[in-house]
Amino acid sequence: MSKLQHCALSAAILLAVAGTAHAGATLDAIKQKGFVQCGVSDGLPGFSYTDDKGNVIGIDADFCRAVAAAVFGDATKVKFTPLTAKERFTALQSGEIDVLSRNSTWTSSRDSALGLNFTGVTYYDGQGFLVNKKLGVKSAKELDGAAVCIQAGTTTELNLADYFRTHNMKFTPITYDKSDESAKSLEAGRCDVLTSDQSQLYAQRIKLAAPDDYIVLPEVISKEPLGPVVRHGDDEWFDIVKWTLFAQVNAEELGVTSKNVEQMVKTSTNPDVKRLLGVEGDKGKDLGLPNDWVVKIVKQVGNYGEMFDRNVGEGSPLKIARGLNALWNQGGLQYAPPIR
Amino acid sequence: MSQSTHVPHPDLPPPSASTGVIGWLRANLFSSPLNSALTLLGLYLIWLLLPPALNWLLFKADWSGSDRSACHGEGACWVFIKVRLDQFLYGFFPAEERWRIQLSWLLAVVGAAPLFMKRNPLRMPSALFMLFAYPLIAYGLYTGPLFGLPLVETSQWGGLMLTLTIAVVGIAGSLPGGILLALGRRSKMPIIRSVCVVIIEFWRGVPLITVLFMSSVMLPLFLPEGMNFDKLLRALIGVVLFESAYIAEVVRGGLQAIPKGQYEAADALGLNYPKAMGLIILPQALKLVIPGIVNTMIALFKDTSLVIIIGLYDLLNSIQAAAVDPNWLGFATEGYVFAALMYWVFCFSMSRYSQALERRLHTGHKR
Numbered sequence: 001m002s003k004l005q006h007c008a009l010s011a012a013i014l015l016a017v018a019g020t021a022h023a024g025a026t027l028d029a030i031k032q033k034g035f036v037q038c039g040v041s042d043g044l045p046g047f048s049y050t051d052d053k054g055n056v057i058g059i060d061a062d063f064c065r066a067v068a069a070a071v072f073g074d075a076t077k078v079k080f081t082p083l084t085a086k087e088r089f090t091a092l093q094s095g096e097i098d099v100l101s102r103n104s105t106w107t108s109s110r111d112s113a114l115g116l117n118f119t120g121v122t123y124y125d126g127q128g129f130l131v132n133k134k135l136g137v138k139s140a141k142e143l144d145g146a147a148v149c150i151q152a153g154t155t156t157e158l159n160l161a162d163y164f165r166t167h168n169m170k171f172t173p174i175t176y177d178k179s180d181e182s183a184k185s186l187e188a189g190r191c192d193v194l195t196s197d198q199s200q201l202y203a204q205r206i207k208l209a210a211p212d213d214y215i216v217l218p219e220v221i222s223k224e225p226l227g228p229v230v231r232h233g234d235d236e237w238f239d240i241v242k243w244t245l246f247a248q249v250n251a252e253e254l255g256v257t258s259k260n261v262e263q264m265v266k267t268s269t270n271p272d273v274k275r276l277l278g279v280e281g282d283k284g285k286d287l288g289l290p291n292d293w294v295v296k297i298v299k300q301v302g303n304y305g306e307m308f309d310r311n312v313g314e315g316s317p318l319k320i321a322r323g324l325n326a327l328w329n330q331g332g333l334q335y336a337p338p339i340r
Numbered sequence: 341m342s343q344s345t346h347v348p349h350p351d352l353p354p355p356s357a358s359t360g361v362i363g364w365l366r367a368n369l370f371s372s373p374l375n376s377a378l379t380l381l382g383l384y385l386i387w388l389l390l391p392p393a394l395n396w397l398l399f400k401a402d403w404s405g406s407d408r409s410a411c412h413g414e415g416a417c418w419v420f421i422k423v424r425l426d427q428f429l430y431g432f433f434p435a436e437e438r439w440r441i442q443l444s445w446l447l448a449v450v451g452a453a454p455l456f457m458k459r460n461p462l463r464m465p466s467a468l469f470m471l472f473a474y475p476l477i478a479y480g481l482y483t484g485p486l487f488g489l490p491l492v493e494t495s496q497w498g499g500l501m502l503t504l505t506i507a508v509v510g511i512a513g514s515l516p517g518g519i520l521l522a523l524g525r526r527s528k529m530p531i532i533r534s535v536c537v538v539i540i541e542f543w544r545g546v547p548l549i550t551v552l553f554m555s556s557v558m559l560p561l562f563l564p565e566g567m568n569f570d571k572l573l574r575a576l577i578g579v580v581l582f583e584s585a586y587i588a589e590v591v592r593g594g595l596q597a598i599p600k601g602q603y604e605a606a607d608a609l610g611l612n613y614p615k616a617m618g619l620i621i622l623p624q625a626l627k628l629v630i631p632g633i634v635n636t637m638i639a640l641f642k643d644t645s646l647v648i649i650i651g652l653y654d655l656l657n658s659i660q661a662a663a664v665d666p667n668w669l670g671f672a673t674e675g676y677v678f679a680a681l682m683y684w685v686f687c688f689s690m691s692r693y694s695q696a697l698e699r700r701l702h703t704g705h706k707r
Contacts, residue, residue, distance in 0.1 A: 042651050043664040050661055052423050054432040057665075081495065082651045082661075087557055094560035180672055207670035209413060317666040 026230075026237035027071070027288055030098055035077045038064035039097040042082040045203040046312035046320070047103045047123075047226075056080045059311040060101040063122055063228055063245065066301040067099060070244045070293045075300035089114050092231055099241055100229040103199075115232045119242040122227050123312075124324035124333050126220035127159050128198040130205060133213050135192060140219035144169040149182040149191040151175070159222040160195055183207045186214075197224055202318045220324070240287055247294045249336035250276055251303035253327055258302040261295055276339050283339050294339075304334060397677075408667055420671040421678050424662045428678070431498015431653050437490065440481040441501050447477065456693075475512070494572040498653035500682065502572075506579060506644040506654065507686075511637050513580035518587025519626075523617065525588065526595055536588075543585035549646050551578040556650035575647055583640050590632040594625035627701045634694035638687045645683075655679055 030036055040048035040060050048058035065075040081097050092100045093115060104110070105125075106118040131137050140163070148171050150157050157173065164171050174191050176182040183204045186194045194204060198216060205211045228245070230238050251257075254273050256264050265277050274280040278291035285291055301307060308325060309315040326332025353359070357366060369379040400415030403422075411417035421428070430438050451469050454462035480486030482497065482505070497505065524536030543551075555574040563569065598621055606616035626633075645656040653661060659675035662668060 042657070043661040045664050045666040045669055049664045049666070050427070050432070051665060051667075052427065052662075053435075054427065079495075082653070084649055084651045086553070086649070087651060090557045090560060094563070096560060180670075183670075203664075203666065203669055206666060317669070 024234065024236040024288065026098055026234045027240065030071060034072075035079050036064060036068045036071060036099065037079050037081060037097045038067070039081045039083045039088055039091050039100040039102055040064065041102045042084055044103055045206075046199065046316060046318045048080075048082075048101075057311065059122060059307055060103060060228075062301055062307045062311060063101045064099065066248060066297045066307070067241055067244050069296040069300045070240060070247075070289055073290060073292075073296045075296075089116065089229075092116060092229060095231075098230070098237070103226045104229055106225045106227050110229075116229050117232060117238050118227045118229055119238060120227050120245040121225040121333075122245060123199065123225075125197045125199050125224035125226050126324070127156055127195060127222040127224070128201055128220055129217040130186065130194040130196075130201040130214055131192065131217060132186075133215055137193075137217065140217050140221070141167060141169075143171065143193060145171065146193050147172045147174055147191040149174050149176060149186055149194045151177070151179060151182060151196060155222070156196060163221040179204060180207065198323075199312065199318075199320065202312075202320045206317055236288055240289065243287060243339075244297060245304070246336035247276065247297055247339065248301075248304040248307065249327070249334050250339055251294060251298045252305040252334075253329070253336070256294075256298055256303060258298055258300070258306060261298045265292075265295060272338070272340075281340075411671075416674050416677070417671055418674060420662070420668050420674050424659075424668075427499060427662060428655060428658055429500045431502055431658055432496045433492060433498070433501065434490075434496065437484075437492055440484075440489065440492075444478045444481045448474065494570050497572065499658045500655045502647075502652060503641075503644050503655040506572075506576060506647065507637075507641045509576050510579040510583050510640050510644070513576075514583035514587050514640070515633070517580060517584030519591050519622070521584055521588035522591035522595060525592055539581075540585045540588050543582050544589065546582075548579070548582050548643055549649060551582050552646055552650050554578075571650065572652060575650060575652060579640070579644070583636065586636050587633060590629050590636055591625065593632065594627075594629035595621065597628050598625050627698075630694055630698050630701070634690060638690055641687055641690070642683060655682060 038061075040056060040058070043049050044058070044060075046058055048056055048060040051057050061080065064078045064080065068078040069075040071077075081091065083091050083097075083100075083102060088100055088102050088104065089110070091097050100116075101122070103123070103125075104118075106121065110116055111118050129140050129143070131143075137143060143164075148160060150160060150173055157175070160171070160173070174185065176185065179196070179200065182191075182194055182196075185191055186204075187208050194201065196204065198220065201216050205214050205216070208214060228241055230241050250272075251261075254270065254276060256273060256276065261277070264273055265279060268274060268277070268279075271280065275283060277295050278284050278293065282291060284293040287293070290296075302310070305322075305327075308322065312318050312320045313322065322330075322332060324333050326334065328335035354363075357363065370376045396415045398415075402411050402415065402417045402419055404410065405419045406423060407419070410419045426435070426438070430441055433441060448470075451466060451474055454460055454466040455470070476486075481489075482492065483494075484491045521536050521540055524532050525540060527533050527536070552575055555578045556571060559569065559574060602620055602624065603616070606620040611619065644654055647654050648657040648660070651657075656679050659679050660672070663672040663675050
């Protein structure tokens with residue numbers, strides 16, 4: 001072995017050792033301070049916003065509560081830091097927050113170059129179209145020649161142009177700065193169709209005077225998987241955040257809800273449920289958590305489906321259809337590795 | 341023979357067309373064909389704009405209720421403001437602790453009242469109280485532990501309370517800072533002068549939005565991990581430094597307007613530098629630049645809304661945050677109108693106060 005190789009090897013070992021010593025530091029620090037510091041959006045309908053009592057509501061906020069429930073057994077032990085789009089990754093890198101749950105799209109550059117880890121997908125979003133029912137359009141492929149309202153300066157414009165070009169259609173773009181303006185102009189008939197991420201379209205629809213006259217077309221023309229993010233360098237914490245979401249999805253798949261979870265602990269004979277709820281095995285302990293971690297999550301926050309329905313789905317004003325976010329065995333993409 | 345004394349006829353009244361309402365109208369609104377045309381055009385515009393505006397704001401607006409169903413969509417829905425008013429005023433300050441903010445505001449009004457009245461024996465104590473005791477009391481009330489109250493973190497501050505806090509700290513910090521920088525810039529000592537020039541030109545050369553942005557995005561990367569400066573504190577320091585530079589230039593304008601004779605007179609009296617400045621030069625210079633200073637402060641008050649980009653919930657941001665609540669989507673317009681009204685009330689009061697101050701201090705060059 002040459003001297004240089006030797007040097008490199010020992011440096012690598014040193015780094016590895018330092019790495020293992022570092023693992024778990026986040027969890028220890030969180031346990032010591034007594035709460036999970038969670039970065040959320042500064043206001044996005046259904047994902048995180050504050051109600052009139054000052055509570056942070058939304059699917060992103062609820063995921064943070066689930067993490068707190070997993071770590072402390074108490075979903076209220078979480079503090080929220082509202083972050084603007086520009087601040088979010090710095091806040092995570094600098095250690096100001098422990099987990100970022102702020103409708104952030106999982107892309108390769110963010111996952112690698114920024115030194116971050118996306119732990120999963122809480123919401124499969126994508127660009128869609130909102131049209132007036134009167135138009136009689138059933139599919140985006142019938143939109144040839146349409147006037148399209150877009151928000152300026154986003155990738156939305158690019159995706160739209162690509163989509164129309166690939167399908168050999170023409171369109172007239174009408175660009176707006178504010179989402180309020182584009183909703184108004186769709187209503188006034190200045191454009192035939194409004195395009196944005198689907199989750200936004202449902203929020204835009206509420207702003208219209210007669211929301212029921214408008215539909216969101218089924219086509220999704222871009223991939224926007226939104227998920228929670230943690231820092232590089234602490235794999236134990238990464239695992240905890242990752243498996244919190246998986247546990248919620250598994251709970252929905254196995255029919256464990258906040259209402260029946262305690263019953264299930266006592267009576268369920270399904271081995272999958274028993275392992276999930278910590279009746280059998282030490283799955284929680286392996287993560288550095290109590291074995292009943294999933295019971296606490298589901299009891300206090302709910303399974304994935306409940307979390308979805310309450311914040312963005314049928315139980316909320318947004319009424320977003322499950323679509324891509326349905327479970328894998330119901331035609332969606334939500335799929336969690338098994339707990340065993 | 342009796343002499344008849346001449347009794348002059350009583351004056352005829354002026355022609356009815358030149359007095360009263362008609363006279364005023366003729367003199368001011370219809371004095372020439374062009375003016376008449378402009379008047380009619382103005383009336384037409386008012387007729388066009390005012391009724392719909394009033395209908396929306398008042399007559400067709402919804403005032404009572406507690407949720408979205410109370411809004412009928414014909415006019416403004418002030419229910420949204422009503423439901424969220426506490427949040428717009430106090431942010432996320434815990435409801436049971438809000439009396440602390442109210443108390444601090446009451447103290448400010450009572451404490452500062454003598455300053456707004458004519459000469460009275462309480463002026464001096466009141467000024468001393470507001471300058472030295474009040475900041476400490478307000479700090480203690482807002483944060484808590486100083487008076488043995490529960491801690492309220494600055495992340496829970498918000499709404500009008502945060503806007504006022506940033507504005508008041510900005511004003512109180514930048515005025516002395518600016519005066520010192522202005523004096524430094526005119527100093528004969530080369531090092532002090534160049535330091536002041538560099539500070540002023542640097543801070544005046546960058547937009548406030550970048551200052552705030554750097555304070556919240558760049559600074560944390562330079563600090564060791566785990567060491568977190570309070571976000572609000574970072575923003576406050578940024579605002580004070582930034583505004584000091586502006587005030588410094590305004591004050592320097594005043595200093596340059598003082599004739600050289602005044603400086604020489606101060607020297608001739610044998611006054612040292614602090615006395616010459618404090619007794620002779622600054623009182624005259626500051627009086628001259630009141631409009632400039634107040635201008636800067638009004639701008640500062642409105643600039644506080646820029647903290648929106650670092651995720652602080654000032655008045656404007658708490659309104660925007662409330663407008664994305666799915667239960668209240670689509671009521672942003674009402675929120676913005678409310679914000680405009682609040683900002684206008686405060687800025688207009690500042691402007692009126694400055695005019696009163698100018699009149700009171702206008703002792704020298706009355707024309």
